[in-house]
Ligand SMILES: Cc1cc2nc3c(=O)[nH]c(=O)nc-3n(C[C@H](O)[C@H](O)[C@H](O)COP(=O)(O)OP(=O)(O)OC[C@H]3O[C@@H](n4cnc5c(N)ncnc54)[C@H](O)[C@@H]3O)c2cc1C
């Protein structure tokens with residue numbers, strides 16, 4: 395394939411902090427496996443890129459999660475994240491290994507790093523993707539069709555990078571499902587030593603103030619009961635139903651703006667993206683900014699008294715009714731079902 | 735100290751609705767506003783102007799109509815506004831936008847550059863970091879407080895998912911600011927009158943001395959292949975039942991799907 399001589403494979407930037415790997419890297423590796431499987435004749439591999447210090451022993455973990463190969467860049471300047479040294483190292487990895495595409499988590503770190511790298515190598519970068527496919531008509535170029543929300547979630551665009559390599563994209567945590575690791579998988583570990591021209595740090599972190607996250611991390615919950623403005627009068631009941639199901643309550647921005655819940659519980663475009671097995675939406679209208687954060691849930695049940703509510707269009711089952719009446723009864727039914 | 739703030743004029747995306755029949759955005763009647771993260775950046779710059787005597791220059795790339803928005807910024811107290819406008823810049827992705835803005839910044843000179851974290855229309859959050867890279871200067875993104883400027887060192891607070899960092903950077907640097915960091919001031923009556931007389935500096939392609947291959951569609955590695963509005967899934971079952979039957983059916987479904995466990 396002459397158009398992009400030497401460019402091959404799907405690479406994933408595997409974000410870590412203090413040696414702990416963020417799930418988003420593994421979610422992207424799982425998705426990359428599906429992408430390479432859709433173009434078997436190209437013989438593409440999935441490659442993880444791991445930057446840090448004393449992190450080589452983590453490479454096996456990356457392989458267990460689906461990588462065929464891991465490029466490890468171990469250097470003391472990479473111990474903690476910095477735009478400067480991570481950009482230098484990642485760009486050199488790209489120039490050396492020539493990835494056909496490179497996926498990065500759209501975390502605060504990923505959104506600091508990926509644009510900087512893309513600008514240095516003049517590669518196209520698609521932001522905050524929610525869906526990635528191989529173009530069925532351009533399989534021999536492994537052209538990615540990358541879909542993303544814009545205009546506050548009102549308009550979706552499918553973006554391509556037909557003329558440059560690597561094709562870069564950032565993807566939010568929880569958008570793709572993470573496959574279970576397989577400790578018996580084997581793969582190759584390649585070490586790479588970057589050459590830092592300037593080792594003088596231009597930006598220095600003076601102090602880190604850890605946030606005390608009260609309560610739970612909703613992105614890790616398997617069952618969520620979402621409360622919207624229509625459930626503000628019965629939030630205790632929302633919590634009680636969630637508790638009976640072994641889940642947690644989360645909220646729309648309206649509920650947080652109204653002062654009923656903490657920002658940590660907000661689901662949506664400016665909150666968290668969640669993908670539980672079950673999401674019960676109670677008194678939620680279904681504004682696109684909220685839906686953007688929960689429509690990947692495996693099963694969505696909505697309760698709303700307005701038959702026209704948008705939330706029904708993303709639900710598997712919709713119930714027209716009053717949450718204040720339904721939730722206490724639902725709690726009792728769940729208790730009864732557990733006993734049966 | 736010369737502060738340059740990058741400002742984008744955007745449609746108020748909270749007012750945008752989708753035409754269900756055609757599946758397109760209804761843009762008519764949607765007001766244009768100053769991107770909220772950028773307005774926070776302007777406010778920070780004006781505060782620094784008050785405390786350090788800095789000058790504040792605004793740079794915006796957009797259609798000629800954007801000069802109205804820039805006049806409004808004069809009324810808030812900024813010193814100079816530059817509008818970069820040319821048909822050649824149309825269709826720019828963030829790669830090309832940052833190259834164009836960087837060319838203008840090189841021409842203007844700067845000590846501190848402030849961009850918004852993210853524009854509410856394109857929503858990429860890429861232009862700030864990419865502009866910093868083009869200029870070869872450092873960046874601090876997700877800034878939610880500017881703490882101090884001492885000589886050539888600036889101290890800021892950056893908001894991350896699980897922590898905050900106090901960061902020191904040497905000027906010049908690009909900061910990207912978050913809309914929640916302050917409450918932007920209102921326009922000042924005297925300044926509104928003055929702003930009528932102030933001109934917006936307009937630069938076109940020829941003023942920037944940039945290669946044509948680096949701007950607009952030609953300079954954009956990403957292409958918009960297609961756009962669509964969210965398709966409404968047809969397979970939703972909706973039920974209108976008495977409350978007790980609703981509760982029963984939900985519980986029964988959850989049990990069948992093994993979502994209720996003992
Ligand atoms: C830039 C931007 C970013 C945003 N980001 C987010 C985000 O991240 N997350 C988010 O959630 N929102 C976000 N929003 C806000 C979003 O647009 C909506 O305003 C918000 O999601 C609405 O919340 P809601 O559904 O709780 O309230 P409403 O829209 O007020 O809906 C309440 C619903 O409850 C129903 N109802 C009322 N009473 C009852 C009852 N007794 N029983 C049953 N149903 C009842 C009503 O029919 C209605 O459908 C954002 C907006 C903007 C502009």
Ligand SMILES: Cc1cc2nc3c(=O)[nH]c(=O)nc-3n(C[C@H](O)[C@H](O)[C@H](O)COP(=O)(O)OP(=O)(O)OC[C@H]3O[C@@H](n4cnc5c(N)ncnc54)[C@H](O)[C@@H]3O)c2cc1C
Nearest residue numbers: 520521551740795827828850852853856857858859860861
């Ligand atoms: C449907 C659709 C999808 C798109 N997807 C992508 C994509 O995935 N990748 C990509 O590279 N491009 C994409 N673009 C193009 C992108 O929207 C434009 O390049 C846009 O001009 C800048 O991106 P943004 O709005 O995301 O700005 P952001 O990067 O979110 O803006 C951050 C800050 O940069 C400054 N800034 C941005 N634009 C200007 C300006 N014109 N003048 C002054 N300051 C400015 C502001 O301070 C702003 O707050 C897409 C366009 C469309 C229509």
